[in-house]
Amino acid sequence: MLAILLQYYLGLKLQLFPIADWQGFSYTILPTLALAAAPLAESARFMRTEMVDVLNSDYIELAKSKGLSKFGIIYHHALRNSLIPLITIVGPLAVNIMTGSMVVEIFLNSRNW
Numbered sequence: 001m002l003a004i005l006l007q008y009y010l011g012l013k014l015q016l017f018p019i020a021d022w023q024g025f026s027y028t029i030l031p032t033l034a035l036a037a038a039p040l041a042e043s044a045r046f047m048r049t050e051m052v053d054v055l056n057s058d059y060i061e062l063a064k065s066k067g068l069s070k071f072g073i074i075y076h077h078a079l080r081n082s083l084i085p086l087i088t089i090v091g092p093l094a095v096n097i098m099t100g101s102m103v104v105e106i107f108l109n110s111r112n113w
Helices: 002-013 025-055 058-065 070-108
Strands: none
Touching: 002 025, 025 070, 058 070
């Protein structure tokens, strides 16, 4: 559905991108946007949830009490530990991207529009 909406608004209405064929780099932008939107949103939501959980941990409170900077706490402690569970969803996301690429190519590569 997103591929069709992107093709209609960004390709036909605003004429920012070509909507069909395959002749250069500009033809890859719409399929890339259509394929990346859902996994990016899912990863961001998952990452936010994990960061909230990690930032409420005891060792983060200890780092704050030691006087570490906010950047140091987030980068060195929270971000590293919140990325570990994100690895578990990389496999299913890759499968979704592979499956979705077939559907997106059907809509964005047709010349009958």
